[in-house]
Amino acid sequence: MASLIAFALTISLAFNIATSQSNITRGSSLTPNGATNAWLSPSGLYAFGFYPQKEGYALGIYTAQISQRTVVWTAGRDNLPLLYNATLRFTTDGRLVIDQAQGQQINIFDAGGASIASMQDSGNFVLYGSQGTVLWQTFDNPTDTLLAGQRLAAGKRLFSSISEVDQSIGVFRLVMQFDGNLVQYPKGGTRDAAYWASNTVGTGSNVTLNLDSDGFLYLLQNSTYLIRNLTQGRYPRNNTIYRMKIDVDGIFRLYSHDLRNMSKNGSVIWASSNNKCAGRGLCGVNGYCEVMNDDAQCRCLPGFEFVNPELWSMGCQRNYTVEKCKMNDLGTAVRMVSLSNARWEETTYDNPEATMTQEECSAACLNDCNCEVALFSGQECRLQRLPLRFMEVTDNESNVGLIKVYVASLNNGPDPSNPSIQVKKARRKGILVTGVSLISISLLVLLFSAVLIYKARVWAYRKLFENVGPRAFSYAELERITNGFKEELGRGSFGIVYKEFQTEMKVIGRTHHRNLTKLLGYCYEGSERLLVYEYMPQGSLADILFEPKRNIVPCWAERIRMAIDIAHGILYLHEECETAIIHCDIKPQNILMDEYNCAKISDFGLAKLLEHDQTRTSTLIRGTRGYVAPEWYKNLPITVKVDVFSFGIVLLEILCCRRSVENNFPVNEAILEEWVYDCYETDELSKLVNGEDVDKHALDRMVKIGLWCIQEDPALRPSVKQVVLMLEGTRVRCKGGLSAIRHKNQPMASPLLHRNGTIGAPLVPVGHF
The missing domain is CATH 2.90.10.10 (Bulb-type lectin domain)
Incomplete structure (x- = not known):
C-alpha cells in the first residue's frame, strides 16, 4: 500500500x-x-x-x-x-x-x-x-555562467573554463564575498591580485549578484535593497535571452541572444573591462599580455617559450637548461635583457643599497647566483627569482624589467649594442687563455697521481661500506629479539610487496639525517623481508594530533617545530642527497616522533629516485588520498613538488590539529583546505586554532605557507628550501615553556551534508610575508 x-x-x-x-x-x-x-x-x-x-x-x-x-x-x-x-x-x-x-x-x-x-x-x-x-x-x-532569474549568493564563485573547447576549471574566478564585495581574482591569487571589484565592501553579509530577464545585472542585499547596478537593464524581453559569463580571458560579460535568428552568435552588451589583457595571469607564469589589433596576445620573457602554445595559461619556461650558476664557466655568456614598462607580483629578496642606475642594477643581478630577474624603478633595484606571476607590460609603468639570459657560446653571445650587457668578450677571452694554461699543468699532475692513489681509494671506500650501514639480521635473530613479533607498532606501506621493499632499502640505505628515521638493519632471508628501524617512543604525528592522550595536543611552538623538522627532512631528500628522492607519501602517519618530540620521516616504500640531472619522472599514481598532488591524477610529469603539496596539507593539519577530511564536521569545515581558505579570505583565522593564544602574524604567515604549498600548478608551489626559510622565520616561544599544551576541541556532532563538487574553494599562493 x-x-x-x-x-x-x-x-x-x-x-x-x-x-x-x-x-x-x-x-x-x-x-x-x-x-x-x-x-x-x-x-x-x-x-x-x-x-x-x-x-x-x-x-x-x-x-x-x-x-x-x-x-x-x-x-x-x-x-x-x-x-x-x-x-x-x-x-x-x-x-x-x-x-x-x-x-x-x-x-x-x-x-x-x-x-x-x-x-x-x-x-x-x-x-x-x-x-x-x-x-x-x-x-x-553555477559554474561559469548566470542566466536570467539566477543569482550568485554570498560565498559562491564562478570559475572560467580552461579554453573554449575545454570546460575544465580555468584560470579566473568571480567571487561574491561575504563582505558584500564582488571581486575577480586569478586562480591562486591573493586579495592583492584582484583585478576588478564592485567596490561594495562592507555593505553586508547577504549580498547577491542577480540577473533579470531584461538584462539588468545588479547587486542586492537581503533580496530587497539595491546596492549597485552593473547594467541599467531595460533591454528587449521578447524573443531574447541573456546570460552573464566569466570568459576564458577572465573578463565577465553580459551576452544577449536573439531567438528569432538562431544562426547569429550572442552579442556582448556589457563587460567588466574593455581591456582584453585585464585578466591577471592570462599568460601564466613568466608570460605577459599585449593587445594587438584589439585581441589579447601572450608573450614570453626573453629566453623563454610557451609550455603549450595553444594554452597560454600554462605559462612559459626556459628554452634551455640551467643546472647551476654558470657566470664564471668557460664558454658561457650571461647577459641582462631589458623589458620596459614592466611590473609583476613582488618576490623581492634583496634591495642592493648601492645601486643607482639601471646598469648597476643589471650588474648586481649578474653577480648574484640567486638572482634571475631584477626590477629597476627610478633609483631602486629589486632582485628576484623566478617564476614571475601576474606580469604586465603597459605604457603606464615606469619600471624596467631586467631578465638574466644564459647564452650558449661566445660566438652567439651578447649583443654589444645592448647597454645592459655586463659580460665582455675580451674578459672571457682572457679567462679562457688563463684557464687553458692552468688546466694543462693540472692535468699532468693529476694524471701522475691518479694511478698511485686509485687502488688505495677504492680499498678505503670498500672498507668504509663494509663497516658503515644497515646490519643484516637473520629471521631467527629478529624473532628472538621481538619475542616472536609479539607487539606490533604499525604497518608500512609496502606490506609484503617485495619490489617496494627493495626500493625502501635503496632509499633509506643511502640517507642519514636527523629528521629521517634511521635504518638499523634488515632481513632478506628466503621469503622474509623485514626492516629494522630505530624505536620511536612517541608514535606517529597522527597519534599526537588526531588521537592525543588525555585529549591534549602540543602547543603552538611545538607544532611549529614539528613542521620545521618535517620540512628539513624533505629538503634533505630533495636537495642534499647524492641522488634526489621523491618520498611520494608524506602524511602524518609516516611522520614518527622520538622521545624529544623530534619529527622524523619514515616509510620509503613508495619513494621514487631521480637520476642525476633528472628533475621529473613518470610513474603510476602513488601516495595516500587526501595528500596526493593534482598532477598524479592528470598524468603529468612528477617532480619533487608532489612532496611539497603533501607537506602543505600536513602543515594545515598541524596548525589546526585535525585531519584534512572530517566527515562529522559541518559541511563548510569538512574539507580542511577549503575551510582554511575561507577563513583566510574572510580574515577569520582564529577559528582555525579555536581562539588559542597564538601570534596572529605568525598564524597568518603559516597559513599562507600552507596554502602556497598546495597550489594546483606545481610551478606555483615553492621549493622545499623556500618553505624551510619561511618556516624558520616564524619560530615563537610557547607560554609556559615547550611542554605547555592545550585541550583539543571535540568535533561538532553534525552529519556531513552533500557538498556540491562543481565549485571548490580556490587556493592562494603567497606574494608577501
Whole structure:
C-alpha cells in the first residue's frame, strides 16, 4: 500500500510539473553516443546532456536551438574529459551520477530521494522530492555562467573554463564575498591580485549578484535593497535571452541572444573591462599580455617559450637548461635583457643599497647566483627569482624589467649594442687563455697521481661500506629479539610487496639525517623481508594530533617545530642527497616522533629516485588520498613538488590539529583546505586554532605557507628550501615553556551534508610575508 501511495504521489507530481517543463523519471539514463544523449526543456531551447569536449565529452546544460552550442553549466569539471562510454543515470533511489570505466563514479547529487528530474525552459535543471520540494538545482550551483532569474549568493564563485573547447576549471574566478564585495581574482591569487571589484565592501553579509530577464545585472542585499547596478537593464524581453559569463580571458560579460535568428552568435552588451589583457595571469607564469589589433596576445620573457602554445595559461619556461650558476664557466655568456614598462607580483629578496642606475642594477643581478630577474624603478633595484606571476607590460609603468639570459657560446653571445650587457668578450677571452694554461699543468699532475692513489681509494671506500650501514639480521635473530613479533607498532606501506621493499632499502640505505628515521638493519632471508628501524617512543604525528592522550595536543611552538623538522627532512631528500628522492607519501602517519618530540620521516616504500640531472619522472599514481598532488591524477610529469603539496596539507593539519577530511564536521569545515581558505579570505583565522593564544602574524604567515604549498600548478608551489626559510622565520616561544599544551576541541556532532563538487574553494599562493 505504501508503495502504491508513493507511486500515486509521483504521478501527481509529474502531472503538475509537466505543464511548464519536461520531466525525467527514475531509471532514466543518457550516453554520449546512445539513442538518447540529452534531455530537452519543453520548448527545446535548453538541453541537459553530453556534448563533445576536447579529447572526449562533457555533461552539462547548453542551448540546443542556437547553431553554435553555448554551454551554460558543466558537471564534474575536475574530471573532464569524460570517455565515450560514460553514462549519466538518474538512479532508482533518486541519485544523479555519472558512471565511467572501471567502476569510477562522479556524484552530481548523491543524497538520494529525488522523485523527478526536470529540464526547465529557464535553463535550470531541478531535482524534486516526492512532495514537490526542490532538493537540488543547477541554479544554486553555477559554474561559469548566470542566466536570467539566477543569482550568485554570498560565498559562491564562478570559475572560467580552461579554453573554449575545454570546460575544465580555468584560470579566473568571480567571487561574491561575504563582505558584500564582488571581486575577480586569478586562480591562486591573493586579495592583492584582484583585478576588478564592485567596490561594495562592507555593505553586508547577504549580498547577491542577480540577473533579470531584461538584462539588468545588479547587486542586492537581503533580496530587497539595491546596492549597485552593473547594467541599467531595460533591454528587449521578447524573443531574447541573456546570460552573464566569466570568459576564458577572465573578463565577465553580459551576452544577449536573439531567438528569432538562431544562426547569429550572442552579442556582448556589457563587460567588466574593455581591456582584453585585464585578466591577471592570462599568460601564466613568466608570460605577459599585449593587445594587438584589439585581441589579447601572450608573450614570453626573453629566453623563454610557451609550455603549450595553444594554452597560454600554462605559462612559459626556459628554452634551455640551467643546472647551476654558470657566470664564471668557460664558454658561457650571461647577459641582462631589458623589458620596459614592466611590473609583476613582488618576490623581492634583496634591495642592493648601492645601486643607482639601471646598469648597476643589471650588474648586481649578474653577480648574484640567486638572482634571475631584477626590477629597476627610478633609483631602486629589486632582485628576484623566478617564476614571475601576474606580469604586465603597459605604457603606464615606469619600471624596467631586467631578465638574466644564459647564452650558449661566445660566438652567439651578447649583443654589444645592448647597454645592459655586463659580460665582455675580451674578459672571457682572457679567462679562457688563463684557464687553458692552468688546466694543462693540472692535468699532468693529476694524471701522475691518479694511478698511485686509485687502488688505495677504492680499498678505503670498500672498507668504509663494509663497516658503515644497515646490519643484516637473520629471521631467527629478529624473532628472538621481538619475542616472536609479539607487539606490533604499525604497518608500512609496502606490506609484503617485495619490489617496494627493495626500493625502501635503496632509499633509506643511502640517507642519514636527523629528521629521517634511521635504518638499523634488515632481513632478506628466503621469503622474509623485514626492516629494522630505530624505536620511536612517541608514535606517529597522527597519534599526537588526531588521537592525543588525555585529549591534549602540543602547543603552538611545538607544532611549529614539528613542521620545521618535517620540512628539513624533505629538503634533505630533495636537495642534499647524492641522488634526489621523491618520498611520494608524506602524511602524518609516516611522520614518527622520538622521545624529544623530534619529527622524523619514515616509510620509503613508495619513494621514487631521480637520476642525476633528472628533475621529473613518470610513474603510476602513488601516495595516500587526501595528500596526493593534482598532477598524479592528470598524468603529468612528477617532480619533487608532489612532496611539497603533501607537506602543505600536513602543515594545515598541524596548525589546526585535525585531519584534512572530517566527515562529522559541518559541511563548510569538512574539507580542511577549503575551510582554511575561507577563513583566510574572510580574515577569520582564529577559528582555525579555536581562539588559542597564538601570534596572529605568525598564524597568518603559516597559513599562507600552507596554502602556497598546495597550489594546483606545481610551478606555483615553492621549493622545499623556500618553505624551510619561511618556516624558520616564524619560530615563537610557547607560554609556559615547550611542554605547555592545550585541550583539543571535540568535533561538532553534525552529519556531513552533500557538498556540491562543481565549485571548490580556490587556493592562494603567497606574494608577501
